[in-house]
Amino acid sequence: MTADIPMTTTTATAQVDKQAAPGKSPGAARGPRRTGRIRRIALPYLLLLPALLLELLVHLVPMAIGILMSFKELTQFFIRDWTTAPWSGFDNYQLSVDFDAPVGEALLHSFLVTCGFTLLSVGLCWLLGTATAIFLQDTFRGRGLLRTLFLVPYALPVYTAVITWAFMFQHDNGLVNHVLHDQLGLTDKPSFWLIGDNSFIALLTVSVWKGWPFAFLIVMAGLQNIPRELYEAAALDGAGMWQQIRHITLPSLRPVNQVLVLVLFLWTFNDFNTPFALFGKAAPEAADLISIHIYQSSFVTWNFGTGSAMSVLLLLFLLVVTGVYLLLTSRRRKTADV
Amino acid sequence: MSSATSKPRSPMAAPRSFLWARRIFLTLLTGFVLVPVYVMISSSLKPLQDVSGTFRWLPSGLTIRPYIDIWSTVPLADYFVNSAIVASAATVCSVVIAVFAAYAVSRYRFRGRRVFTVTVLSTQMLPGILFLLPLFLIYVSIGNTTGIALFGSRGGLILTYLTFSLPFSIWMLIGYFDSVPRDLDEAALVDGCGPIGALLRVVVPAATPGIVAVAVYAFMTAWGEVLFASVMTNDTTRTLAIGLQGYASQNDVYWNQIMAASLVVSVPVVAGFLLLQRYLVAGLTAGAVK
Numbered sequence: 001m002t003a004d005i006p007m008t009t010t011t012a013t014a015q016v017d018k019q020a021a022p023g024k025s026p027g028a029a030r031g032p033r034r035t036g037r038i039r040r041i042a043l044p045y046l047l048l049l050p051a052l053l054l055e056l057l058v059h060l061v062p063m064a065i066g067i068l069m070s071f072k073e074l075t076q077f078f079i080r081d082w083t084t085a086p087w088s089g090f091d092n093y094q095l096s097v098d099f100d101a102p103v104g105e106a107l108l109h110s111f112l113v114t115c116g117f118t119l120l121s122v123g124l125c126w127l128l129g130t131a132t133a134i135f136l137q138d139t140f141r142g143r144g145l146l147r148t149l150f151l152v153p154y155a156l157p158v159y160t161a162v163i164t165w166a167f168m169f170q171h172d173n174g175l176v177n178h179v180l181h182d183q184l185g186l187t188d189k190p191s192f193w194l195i196g197d198n199s200f201i202a203l204l205t206v207s208v209w210k211g212w213p214f215a216f217l218i219v220m221a222g223l224q225n226i227p228r229e230l231y232e233a234a235a236l237d238g239a240g241m242w243q244q245i246r247h248i249t250l251p252s253l254r255p256v257n258q259v260l261v262l263v264l265f266l267w268t269f270n271d272f273n274t275p276f277a278l279f280g281k282a283a284p285e286a287a288d289l290i291s292i293h294i295y296q297s298s299f300v301t302w303n304f305g306t307g308s309a310m311s312v313l314l315l316l317f318l319l320v321v322t323g324v325y326l327l328l329t330s331r332r333r334k335t336a337d338v
Numbered sequence: 339m340s341s342a343t344s345k346p347r348s349p350m351a352a353p354r355s356f357l358w359a360r361r362i363f364l365t366l367l368t369g370f371v372l373v374p375v376y377v378m379i380s381s382s383l384k385p386l387q388d389v390s391g392t393f394r395w396l397p398s399g400l401t402i403r404p405y406i407d408i409w410s411t412v413p414l415a416d417y418f419v420n421s422a423i424v425a426s427a428a429t430v431c432s433v434v435i436a437v438f439a440a441y442a443v444s445r446y447r448f449r450g451r452r453v454f455t456v457t458v459l460s461t462q463m464l465p466g467i468l469f470l471l472p473l474f475l476i477y478v479s480i481g482n483t484t485g486i487a488l489f490g491s492r493g494g495l496i497l498t499y500l501t502f503s504l505p506f507s508i509w510m511l512i513g514y515f516d517s518v519p520r521d522l523d524e525a526a527l528v529d530g531c532g533p534i535g536a537l538l539r540v541v542v543p544a545a546t547p548g549i550v551a552v553a554v555y556a557f558m559t560a561w562g563e564v565l566f567a568s569v570m571t572n573d574t575t576r577t578l579a580i581g582l583q584g585y586a587s588q589n590d591v592y593w594n595q596i597m598a599a600s601l602v603v604s605v606p607v608v609a610g611f612l613l614l615q616r617y618l619v620a621g622l623t624a625g626a627v628k
Contacts, residue, residue, distance in 0.1 A: 047442035050435045058501040059461040062469035135360045155611035157562040159579050160600035164378045178393035221622035241356045270465045273564040294467045311468035318463050
């Protein structure tokens, strides 16, 4: 597939050379001009072709197959040739949403955990990112250093950041217990952070630590586009710093926030890297995010049909939320403009 | 971003409450951000007994032993090479493909233009887990029928990762190319450049910050990915993302070595990112957030 790239490039360049010829001599015969026109129409499609083919191969076709697989009884016996697995209708879906049975109950629990986690993580990331961007808007000494520093968590590869946090959350030799128990005496005995209920807090902490600089980066970029005259006019009208933030900065950021919150939501909801690097293949129940739950249901128990059905349900949920979100926020923006 | 390009909010002096809020907030945040970084660096220089017993803020003695041992405990150098090859190749391919696609969308009005952008962007929404197994099956069957080994090979991983960064790259470059004045490439066309000549000689140089930003993003995406690497690599093609877990599966967990390895693995990306961050902010300002 990678061979496509140079190929398309050369055909496109060759085409340009040919195309340039009729352009230079307006009196050329009708034939070449017509092929030139066809080529001009074809050119954008040719330019898009590599991207399109790759998206088809890696995203869209697998998605279609994933949807097909969700209607099959796909266990390890059929993995060599999945097409031979027997059709099972909506069995996989029924199994997934039967909340009284163990499989459905566990899925519902994982879904609710993911919702809570996503709301908190996105909220905190947005809050930290926006506050920091606003506080770093004016020049002061050390501003450039802080900005660079704050981007470090985002620049670190997920797994090294998570491994470091996993070390800090260790029961016997971790920093967190040392500070909370040994130094501050806040807990009676050292707590377990990577198993049991505390694992939710651990996961949330790591997720926010890693995620907020992205919000900071986007909001910082968004702030650059606010015209300075707005602030000057507000200052002339006697608006103080806090009022300027409330009445100019935050409203001006609304279009940026619309996209930022959506992207943060989708990434956090689908996040696999963080819980996988923190807990391994099986997450504790309190931090059982949906991606890792489905991974566990498919690859550890070798039941791919059910895993696919769960993924399709997840996709449908994300589609509905995204649609409703865009509808609501766009409408609000429109009424706000009027 | 130099201070010349950033816009101070207002010429008037900030009130005391604002300055105090800023001071307290930024101090706390700096602590939160720095503690793990400090733990990573200091632990990587500690002898094993310091990281096995109760946590100590200051090492009992400094040693560079972990930095020597990491290479023999697990085949870190091999993982490093694999990650470097995969991430570089994915970045180059992704940027080239994104440049062509974004140019088409930015400069041509053609049927299906909107469908294309919406489709590409919406792939961001897909849960990775939904297409992980089908993709794995597709790669296996391509291997069985054509003999092209995609499953377990670096090629398959490159192919997968480059499509991960493609949607965001295309989206950002469309915005960036839109901000490059059309007169520039029209002048090039008049001068006898073809559309591709205009793209390569005029638009690409003018959009360099955006392209650098996209390249940084693509490299980081490939360097940090865990899910697909966990399924699609074997012993010889394992990347750092999975290889690093090798230190934890030893009988004793060598936390000092894990921290040293994490640091070694992070330095290339963090350094690259911090050096190029001003391009990323400039690229986002001109492209994505407009």
